[in-house]
Amino acid sequence: GAVVSQHPSWVICKSGTSVKIECRSLDFQATTMFWYRQFPKQSLMLMATSNEGSKATYEQGVEKDKFLINHASLTLSTLTVTSAHPEDSSFYICSARDRGGSDTQYFGPGTRLTVL
Amino acid sequence: AQTVTQSQPEMSVQEAETVTLSCTYDTSESNYYLFWYKQPPSRQMILVIRQEAYKQQNATENRFSVNFQKAAKSFSLKISDSQLGDTAMYFCAFMKWGGSEKLVFGKGTKLTVNP
Numbered sequence: 001g002a003v004v005s006q007h008p009s010w011v012i013c014k015s016g017t018s019v020k021i022e023c024r025s026l027d028f029q030a031t032t033m034f035w036y037r038q039f040p041k042q043s044l045m046l047m048a049t050s051n052e053g054s055k056a057t058y059e060q061g062v063e064k065d066k067f068l069i070n071h072a073s074l075t076l077s078t079l080t081v082t083s084a085h086p087e088d089s090s091f092y093i094c095s096a097r098d099r100g101g102s103d104t105q106y107f108g109p110g111t112r113l114t115v116l
Numbered sequence: 117a118q119t120v121t122q123s124q125p126e127m128s129v130q131e132a133e134t135v136t137l138s139c140t141y142d143t144s145e146s147n148y149y150l151f152w153y154k155q156p157p158s159r160q161m162i163l164v165i166r167q168e169a170y171k172q173q174n175a176t177e178n179r180f181s182v183n184f185q186k187a188a189k190s191f192s193l194k195i196s197d198s199q200l201g202d203t204a205m206y207f208c209a210f211m212k213w214g215g216s217e218k219l220v221f222g223k224g225t226k227l228t229v230n231p
Binding site: 034038042043044046049091093095103104105106107109110 | 149151153158159160161162163166207211213214218219221222223224
């Protein structure tokens with residue numbers, strides 16, 4: 001149980017284009033989903049917290065107009081990187097908090113984004 | 117604000133031996149959770165073990181156990197009978213009790229299990 005999927009697992013795009021990453025909780029309902037960014041050999045950096053049906057809460061320094069987050073249902077959240085640039089290249093990871101009350105975050109496998 | 121410190125950037129251990137990873141944290145909260153997550157080369161974050169602060173008993177999961185010292189704000193992970201598959205980055209994390217609280221991660225410890 002407690003499986004979180006992400007799609008795509010990797011993506012390459014041209015500078016200036018937009019990329020959408022999906023995060024799904026497959027066997028539980030997630031009241032809250034989180035989006036992280038991870039640079040090589042570093043820890044996870046929280047970008048934003050999203051609750052189903054409401055606006056995401058962004059961490060300080062994260063551009064909300066560049067990183068659009070939508071949490072349309074209890075099992076799906078999307079992150080759209082708009083007008084991507086090479087500096088947006090990174091590993092993006094989502095996690096979902098189990099609504100069932102365990103208060104544990106389960107992580108997706110991550111998406112590697114490369115912007116040319 | 118909460119902080120989590122992992123003072124060992126890298127560690128190594130021989131297969132079948134025991135290793136302990138250190139973690140300290142700073143908080144003024146009385147109710148919270150502590151976690152150890154593992155990130156192998158595949159980069160999938162995997163929950164290893166969790167501890168509720170109100171529980172005095174240390175959590176265990178098969179070969180993994182913790183030494184939770186609330187007063188000292190210490191939360192170390194012991195891996196017994198180390199296996200090659202234990203090679204990974206290990207992150208200690210803190211989360212306040214309840215709500216949509218976020219995880220606060222340490223910088224991680226890279227563990228290598230040698231044959």
